[in-house]
């Protein structure tokens with residue numbers, strides 16, 4: 001297994017992936033990608049998909065940390081992200097954390113740090129969500145509005161730990177912990193640190209520190225060109241048997257996929273694998289040849305390509 005993670009330091013979703021790799025005790029190769037477009041050494045691999053992190057092995061690319069979690073689980077079942085009795089709760093809490101708790105947290109932290117974020121980041125993120133470039137005043141004002149959206153959600157997270165349990169759903173970490181943790185992690189280490197938001201909740205702080213000790217596993221640096229060369233030298237792995245759902249495109253048909261939350265750019269290709277949880281497209285790029293790009297179904301749209 002030779003896993004490559006495309007990421008950048010301050011990406012919280014990347015922090016989730018790094019911690020998941022650490023939890024599974026994996027060694028991986030680290031490819032640093034830019035936090036804003038253009039991403040000329042990433043897009044040849046994924047087509048239109050530009051988000052971070054991406055997991056690569058040879059000529060296979062997994063988009064989205066939900067799918068990355070399942071892929072890592074398939075390879076290294078123990079320790080599991082889904083201890084007995086936690087699966088439904090774990091996935092649902094993860095979905096809440098990443099779909100409801102994350103965006104106001106990002107707007108709050110970036111708003112507080114409006115004057116100190118990397119050049120071009122506010123414009124890039126607005127564009128990512130289909131919005132015009134915001135004024136610095138609008139970014140600052142968003143902090144205040146979103147403070148009121150994050151407060152009750154921080155409290156929910158703290159309340160999950162009220163009875164003294166070590167992790168959100170018991171004595172072992174599960175997928176909910178990884179998904180809640182990276183949102184909390186995002187509050188740290190900016191020009192203006194926002195971690196004081198958690199100060200009223202000592203059990204939450206102890207949980208956060210417990211999660212941090214999982215670490216990132218062992219990794220070595222790899223250049224962007226080398227990752228492209230790895231893909232070029234390899235062929236996509238043989239897919240598992242597909243299980244198309246009603247109305248789904250069949251393997252061999254052409255389709256396109258993109259995140260369903262305002263993302264503009266589609267990844268296009270031939271369906272290689274499809275079931276209720278995943279859709280994989282085979283695409284050919286002049287720089288890397290044939291690659292398989294894997295997406296989760298939840299949170300992503302697809303269309304048939306005529």
Ligand SMILES: N[C@@H](CCC(=O)N[C@@H](CS)C(=O)NCC(=O)O)C(=O)O
Nearest residue numbers: 011012013035050051052064065066
């Ligand atoms: N649902 C995705 C979300 C990934 C995501 O939004 N990542 C952010 C960075 S934390 C991103 O890529 N933002 C745009 C960019 O970096 O170009 C996942 O779980 O991987």
